[in-house]
Amino acid sequence: MNDSSTEADTEKLVSMNIDQDIPHEQTVEEIVASLGDTVGQTRVDNPKMSCTDVNVFYADKQAIFGVDLDIADNEVISMIGPSGCGKSTLLRCLNRMNDTIPICKVTGDLTLDGENIYGKNTDPVLLRARVGMVFQKPNPFPKSIYENVAYGPRLHGLSRNKADLDDIVVTSLKKAGIYNEVKDRLDQPGTGLSGGQQQRLCIARTIACSPEVILMDEPCSALDPIATAKIEELIDELRENYSIAIVTHSMQQAARVSQRTAYFHLGKLVEVGGTDDIFTNPKHELTENYITGRFG
């Protein structure tokens, strides 16, 4: 075979390739549209917070697609899904943490006790006192254990005098199950505690502001199994007084602590239902694939 014929062949091949249909790669929007409606009951009888048709954009990129979801009174709802599925984004919308990101735009209705939390009259600082948040990494202030917990109540004027404040600090530390471990060193820096203790201190700090809802963004991912068990035990106790939404990558944790589970995929709420049902007999194929570890 001489050179010219090779060239001709190559050209032919190239032109054939151009003529062929290049497989069309689906965009996120197309995939989301193909997922269909959310499977399961998104609404509950006693909603504490409600999301209706919530969309979130980071600049041009849409991160959440039309999510409807209720968080009931005194329930733990877990949000699960692969990385980048929008579960943390939605959680952050619930106490307007996304306000701090300039390119972030939230549309749709988000209500707390029926009041729009994105309304003109809503003060985000007060909202965050009602809807507290615990983060993935324990992040105590570089202050004493006492001050860590006292900071919020003092800021919001929840105490009339020192005795009141002392009472709030002790009660919060007790509720967070850490009081006995730190009662002798309340003046020591919070950053000197172990990871698990720091996280419980952060929970105490959140509780001190008497929130109605607690949002937890992977609260145990930096903790060992014993500290994790303590936090889970705490979540169970806190449920009596608060509504809790927890984002977690640990499916077992979601199964252990929550009453309802919501599965997100590419910013879409795919399925929501009783945790018992989701973990034994999920309805949507994607949920099944995710919780059985079949995600490619």
Next chain:
Amino acid sequence: MKRFNHEGHTAHQFDVELNDVKHKVMNMGGLVESMVHNGLEALMNMDAELGKQVSDDDRRANQFELDIDEDCTRILARRQPAASDLRLVLTIIKTISDLERIGDEAEKLGRISVKLANEVDVPTYYKELRHLGDHVKTMLRESLDAFTRMDVEAAFSTAAKDEAIDQEYATFSRLLISHMMENPRHVSHALDMSWCARSLERIADHSCNICEYVIYLVEGKDIRHANLDDMRKKLL
């Protein structure tokens, strides 16, 4: 019908473990199926040797149960399966318990065949027992097929056969009673036959259970103690 697949895990080793344990259940199913067949043949042909072999096979079936139980325990501890994987492991744990009992019933057939091998005065109702036995064998085979293929439709139609077998058992029992009244010297033998028929009827019950587990496995719905027709209409 729901698609059912227990492969495709990101952790490939999990696929291997589930496949492995599932194959063991199939092998165990094959073993007890042959035990029921041999037990019945031993009885029909007065073959003491074959009857004894069924007893030996029962030990293998027991060992299968222990092995598979251990495998399932390990999977539960190490993989914490959820959803269909969890249902598969639960189904297997329950299925092998029924298979082991089927093995026990087959062993009873074998034992009675050894006892009766030297009898000379053979009554005439063996034909009916064989008839019952053939139906039970078919039901067992179909339930194992339904398990292997995870076929809900087959599981429903096989489970539905249990009623006919119960009726056949009742008819056979009546036949034995009248025979005992007519021939009091055959009472002992007829009682043995009654035990055999009882074992066969129990095997059908266990097969029915396996079908119910298959439906639970695929559909996620527990249909035990429910009306079969209603459930079938709801699911299929």
